[in-house]
Amino acid sequence: GKSEETEKEPVTDTTVDADATPETSKEKWLYLNASLPLNYDPAVGASSVDSSIMINVYDNLVFTEIDGTVIPHVATEWTESEDGLSYTFKIRDDIKFHNGDPLDAYDVAFSMNRALEIGQGFSYLWVNYVDRAEATDPTTVVFYLNKTYGVFVSTLTRLSILNEELVMANKVDGPYGEFGDYGMNWLSTNDAGSGPYKTESINIAENVTCSKFDDYWMEWDENAPDGFTFQAVNETATVRTMLGNKELSITDEWQTQDSLNAMAEIDGVEVTNIYSGAVATFEMNTKKAPTDCIHFRKCLAYLFDYDTAINYVYPGTKRTGPISASYEGSDPDVFLYPFDKAKAKEELEQSKYADNPGEHTVEIHYSADVPDEEKLALLLQEAAAELGINVTITATPWSTMIANAATIESTPSISVMYPSDSYSEAGSVLNLRYHSATTGSALQFEWLQDEAIDTEIEAALGEQDKDKRLSMYKDIQSNLVEACPSIWVLEWPEQRAYRADLFTWPEAEAEKNAPIMGRCLYFRTIKFK
Amino acid sequence: MAGFKYILKRMAWSIFVLFGLSILIFCIARVIPGDTATMALGSTASEHAKELYREQNHLNEPLPVQYFYWIGDAVRGNFGNSTQTKRPVATDIKEFLPATLELIAFAAILEIIGGIGLGVLTARKPGGLLDNSVRVTSYLGIATPSFVWGILFMLIFCHWTHLLPTIGRLSSNIVPPKNITGLYVIDGILTGNTAAAWDAFKHIIMPGTALALTGIAQSARMTRASMLDNMDKDYVSAEIAAGIPMRRVMWVYVLRPSAIPAVSMIALDIAAMLGNAFMVEQVFSYPGVSKYCLNAILNKDLNAVVGVVLVIGVSFLLVNIMVDIISAFLDPRIRLQGGTI
């Protein structure tokens, strides 16, 4: 709502005092584990847990269906200007925030402007394109762009709509001038959303509990979950025990294969294979010896034993090129490097380092949180040893990996990552992973800095015609394969064990899932048995 | 009197030590490689946002200036915001510290009773069956890392027998008690929420015991050694020769002087738990300050690291002073002559 008019209204805190919580019968309740703390403010969070909270607690202008189709949601319709530099959205007027305030276009504009100003989380999707948002009337909001952005509408699936009045009522002093801290402090433990679930309690590092929002504008199935709790449990053994004891309904996606196998044995438990766009990738530093030599990189790509990875490390997965098949615009016919030691040897002989391949050590860093990555690294290490290439493996805390990405020198030869992205077109990944703008961050360890590719990516994203866009994506993919900045190992599925005996979970059963981070944990459509 | 002065002097020194400690910690925190702003705001943050962050946290200033900004805030209890939780570190500590304290309190009670009790029992008949079995067990206690105990307990009591709850401080179906002390068990009892108290207590048993075991073993050994040492003294012969019953001689006359080294060891051990508890907190996903500290360190959450480590340092110093007071209570020589330690 507009703040001037309803200023006097008391600020209602959507978190209910823990003491007053009635002892609900938590029959239809979902328990999940996650590595907390998370970022509860939708303008800050960008992790997969953050995203899955956002999708359940906040509403967006558009909604991505399970199969990746973008459909109207809060917005009923939208138009794009001729030049592609402004978008006008009409929005519903029957939506209420969790505190009862109506949702209007001012809230939408506020949310976009807030995200741009704060500049964290998913705002990277817009900062370079969107100039500002303006509500012209309570049901109309206009976004003004700096340059054409063909995928703009798809990205709005990531714009969580906040209750402006509530947020501003809870602002404290901060760096954003008249907006104070933009309510960031308050939003880190409260919600200001209108989504299907509202926040019950947040213990930052322990658990987050949300319950069903009865006044939600969409219909509720009677068997939909009454609420959900994320708990900070990351010890695999504990997770397994809890799942067995029905203390856990759905696990996180970082369980090891061994653990998943064990959990699959439990009665009533099933393991998902949700391909949400992630590709297990060995990101090679193209600016540092020895991976600065394209032949050396190709050699490594030929050295990787893809079949063992697919059969033993991640059984039942499939190979992929730079872009997961889940994305629109991914090229199914792109060249895949085979495991071929002879070819590898050939490439090595052509490389700068042919004379003394052991001279430079190939350091592989993988995230200590994902132990299965070690096995992939071991595979490469073993094969490389045969050619006299010296490979070391380091389990690295995530923060150190981020720190490593900062400069070319500190970036290791290979960093093992499972990147995925925010909207369901290949451009999303291409832009994030291979555009020069993302070098120096953990989004890109390759330091590709290839001007030709940069231009191609920019052109594709600016292209308003979808078909054209998609074909442009394919060209980029084959160029990338030729440059071989990364070893694309396999398409990495989100494997979560869940209690299939208790509820049906559409995302888990779907053939194809939208390649959007956190999307598969949309609880409203789950049905308890 | 002399003792009191001595303690005052200790406190004065402690402030000095604290100051040195803060510099040490600050330096450690600042040499962490990588762009602090990026680590705090994430890879996707805009340049504008990062610059804002740097300015707010004085990261563009030279190190000594940064230190003065920081120490100025720190004495006012403001350690800045955590990059993990996006909250003030002080708030985080306030939230997580009681959990660890509760855990440590349990471990401490176990350690004191278990350690000293076993020490006395074994010292009664050195070489006897009880003595030897306790000694062998205590060797195992010392040689086994607490996380291994944690894992074993979890195997036995959760995986196999389902006797005790697995993780956290409280089962999810239990309403936490009103916050008075922050210790759930005590708050539960105070507010009459006995279900919560009992549940919280059950959650502490395993991590608390795992945490205490090494200490129990060590303090039992220490008590035993100093008991045996003191039992060779003439005054013990004198007491026995005066016909005072053996039990009283052991539990009163020998225990008190022997307890002095054991008590200071136990106290320092307990203080160290504040920092070392992370292994069991990790295993049992127990939301304590030690685990918070570990995560802060692993995630290069500067402000949190500095804050927590400083809190641990302060507790350590406080415990040291407390050890002095306790020793003074147990040993009149220190109390009345003003400390030779």
Next chain:
Amino acid sequence: MSKKNEKTANTSVASRSAVRWDNIKRNWYMFSRNKISVVGFVAVILIILVAIFQQYIAPYPEHSSAYTNFSAAKLSPNSQYWLGTDASGRDVLSRIIFSFRGALIMGVGVIMVAAPVGVIMGLLAGYYKGRIVSTIIMRVVDIFLSLPSLVLALAISAIFTPTLFHSMMAITVSWWAWYARLVYGAASSIRNEYYIQSAELIGASRKHIIFREILPNCWFTILTKMTLDMGIVILMGASLSFVGLGAQPPKPDLGTMISDGYKLLPDAWWLTIFPAAAIMLIVLSFNLLGDGIADMLNAKEV
């Protein structure tokens, strides 16, 4: 005097080596009074031998380096792999055997740096007790001691990339202070002994007094602490690797093995239990040895 008296006097004429030998025998007696210490001593020797000859003892030495065999992953203990295999199909027994060297290097490395530094600091502070040098040294020591060593080590090892060397360095930074404190206590009391006073009055140099007169008297205390510390440092190393700040794969490391294996509990229990038992074995052995040395040192009767 009678003839017999002279004879008894003659037999006690001692040469340098005989006296030395006698000392060794006496110390061994004091040490071996407690049979458990002897067990510890033997175990330590065995562990060192295993660490030295790991290549020849381990059934599958190649499993300690770049090697995977996913088809033989997670086999429970059997006649081929006595202690089973891990998630990458490597022999657990071989990896445990290969981890001993790292554990020992960790312990020895830390102690070999921490002890000399701490001892010298402690000696200086003890010798100059009451002077400003001493105060400064001991306050710095206090600063290092006011943090649990594990926390300090954690903080330091998180700064660098996790490797065995870095964790060693991290532990060392916090460890020397304990030696300084220990030696300070001993040295400052020895400093007032009359034999030190005599040496000073005779005009012996400071260097002589500190290193020849005071140090030998602290030596046994230091040695005891060093052996006991071996166990503790190895434990700390294991704790650091348990949280992922230790040796890196594929290098076998007990703490890492436990933290990896523990994720597979309760099914693949051998991945946790055996490495844990190995840590216990090492730490226990050094503790027993240390106790024996302490007994030897504290022996009151002559």
Next chain:
Amino acid sequence: MVEQKQPILRIEDLYINYKVYGGYSYVIDGLNLNVFPGEKIALVGESGCGKTTTVKSILRVLPKQAKIAGGSIVFDGHDVLNIKPNELNEVRRRKMSMIFQDPTASLNPVFTIGKQISDSIKYSGLADRKDKKAIKERAIQALNDCSMPDPERIMGNYPFQLSGGMRQRVCIAMALATASKFMIADEPTTNLDVTIQDQVLKLIRNLTDEKDMSLILITHSMGVARMMADRICVMYAGNIVENAKTEELLEKPQHPYTVGLMNSIPKLTGDSILSGIPGRLPSYLTPPPGCRFSTRCPHAFDSCFVKKPPFYDIGNGHQVACYLHDKSVPQSIKEEAVSNE
């Protein structure tokens, strides 16, 4: 010797050894000693000759390395070596007391004097256990008896707050407060100044005389023995070598060891040549098979090295364990010995 009276303490053929490095150290070697009611005996001997060991065995407070290998100790009808613990405690509480060698070591450093005295009174049954007032009164009485200035204040003090002389007085007070028949004083004055020694000795003498108690006084000093004792037993290497009335012994020492000892004492008359005794105590690990003094004895001859000499009674209650007094030893040897002197 007074034949009619029964000795209150009779030690017969006592053997005690300690387990030490290299085997056993055979310290007490067939010791015999009788003490009659009311009699005051001085046990004199070099340091390490086993005086303390002997008296500790009477009260059964030997350290755990010690083993009584043979002999019997009968005290007032109780067979001390085979007595039930309860009975032993009764004996310790009421009938017999001991003042230990070092007053500093024999008072518990961490309890007040008052508590220590009260406790031994409490268990002696001299006052009702519950009656705190009566116990306190008795304790104060005991301190008063030892001419302790300001006993009320002393009761609240700790041992380290008293001077050596005062501490020894406290020990004496404790011993005398409960003992009725028998008292053992182990070098009660060795660490004290002559003036204080004088006071303390007189105190012991007077108080034991008053109660007509028997006394075994251990001392290094012949002078002290002369002051205090009716009879002196000279001890050497675990055995009594000479035993006689005080005057008799001092004037006519018979055993070569006693003679040597007497010659070593610096005399107030001055200008005496201090001769000393060459050599030192034999090793108890491999003691000489015959007379233990034979290794240092200027008169030793063949039989001395073979068999332990028995006591030879030379009249007037004077006993000497030396072959020189064996009638069967040829005169020539004795003469040689005398001329050597």
Next chain:
Amino acid sequence: MNEMANSVTSINSQATGDNVLVVNNMKKYFSTKDKDCFVKAIDDISFTVRRNEVVGLVGESGSGKSTTAYSIMGMHSITSGEVIFKGQDISMLAIKRPKSLKREIQIVFQDPGTSLNPQRKIGEIISMPLRVHNIVPRSQTEKRARELLDLVGLPQDCYYKSPRSLGGGEKQLVAIARALTTNPSLMILDEPTSALDVSIQAKIITTLMELREQFDMSYLFITHDMSLMRNIADRIAIMYLGRIMEMAPTADFFEKPQHPYTKMLVSSIPVVLQEEEDLKPVQVESQGEIPSPVNVPPGCRFNTRCPEKFESCLVDEPQMVKVFPDHYVSCHMHDPRT
């Protein structure tokens, strides 16, 4: 104070030119935690030690004997007064003294157990001073050390032994041998035999007396055993609470004790023979204990225990006066002023 000083100068000026050691008005106060209180361990003492003389310093425990010795050695910095050794002022701390001076004065401590480093072999202990002062060429240190062992009557096999395996008397002999290494002309013996048995004491005293002849040394012999002093000292000074109470040649001291404290001490000595008993002065009942040196009683410091005290004893500090040749006493009964 002035008068005191005068009388003291007279004591020392009396002495002939062959004074080895002259101590003038030496004071040593230790500070305590409480700033206004001092431990007055030595409170103005003066005495001399002449060449080849044994001066006995006796007194009860805590009277300041050791402190005197340590102050002379330079182990404490003295509060005031001066110490003159062979005409040279040595009132400074030992570390500041020239090396040659360190050779000249040696000390043997009371407890033979603590004065030898348990971790060094006897040989090393004795050779150390030889090396430090380059007394003999390096190659000959062992030979010389062995000679010294011989000299004090220790068997050669001690050379490789550690002090631990020696008896108390033997340890003390090693300490004496070490003191002898540098050919000192003054040896301070701080109760060298009080921890030992009489039979062993005899041997050590005999050795010491022989060595004195041989090396032409003076001894400042500290002890609380008066009978021993009777046998070996040339002159005796008796100390009480940091003060010298009486100082006299030995025979005089025992035959004509002037100070009540001396009488009390002598009469308290337990003796073994009747002849000795007869030598003691009329029995003076010993009473009281030595007060704390922090609160020295006003007036004569002995007044708390003196059986003969009168009013002025409680008020004035008595002066040292000469009663017989070379015989000084500090007591109001002899003070001409009273």
